[in-house]
Amino acid sequence: MKKLQKAKRLARLTAIMLVLVLTAAMSVGCGGGNDGSSGGAGGEPSPPAPTGGPEPEEGAGPEETPAPEPGHEPEQEPAGQPEETVAPADYTLSGDPAAADFAWYMDGGRTTDLLPGAAPVTDMAEAMGDWKLFIWIDPDHIAYNESSYSLGLVNIDDAGGAITMVVQELLMVDEDGTTQDISMFEAEKFTGALLPDQKGVYAGESWNRYTVSEFYAAGGKQYGLGILEVQSGEPCYIALVRP
Secondary structure (H helix, E strand, O other), rough: HHHHHHHHHHHHHHHHHHHHHHHHHHHHHHHHHHOOOOOOHOOOOOOOOOOOOOOOOOOOOOOOOOOOOOOOOOOOOOOOOOOOOOOOOOOOOOOOOOOOHHHHHHHOOOOOOOOOOOOOOOOHHOEEEEEEEEEEOOOOOOOOOOOOOEEEEEEEEEOOOEEEEEEEEEEEEEEEOEEOOOOOOOEEEEEEOOOOOOOEEEEEOOOEEEEEEEEEEEEEEEEEEEEEEEOOOOOOOEEEEEO
């Protein structure tokens, strides 16, 4: 009886040992199929799977784009052209116009009646250069209840066949004698041409155009008569004198 019990215990121990051996063998065989979180000797994680490309060398910078082969350079888009701009007139006129310089005009009904022996100037080359300028705004009170005038300077030039006028107003005078200094404003430059009769000049746009249609010489001085067209529509008359 004792021998039978001993044999049974030995058989159980043998079976248990066999199960343990088989279990250990299976664990070793399946360890390589894990995702790397476990397995391997000593419980160390498995190394990551290779990605298929060479690992960058330590200290190496970013990859450089290879230079294009000669004759195969990429086309460059044309640079945008700057917008055309018009600079303010860079012109300084000199002179000191006064109301007394235009007494012949104001007292003579905007004519040359007070200039004895005034002779027309028909050669426009003689009309070029600097002038004193008088602008009389609505002297007949057509648009306003009162008039005003401004004193300034103008340069007339024949720039390659195109007439230019550089105008700089200096002083505004109301009918009641109130004056306003406007010399801080920059000179304005206008472009135009000779009048069809070749005896006068104009410059500016239709809404701001200076036209001098008559030039005269008398008593060692020169004179000019004309009009100024403005967008607001009131009548404006201009007179020139030099020196």
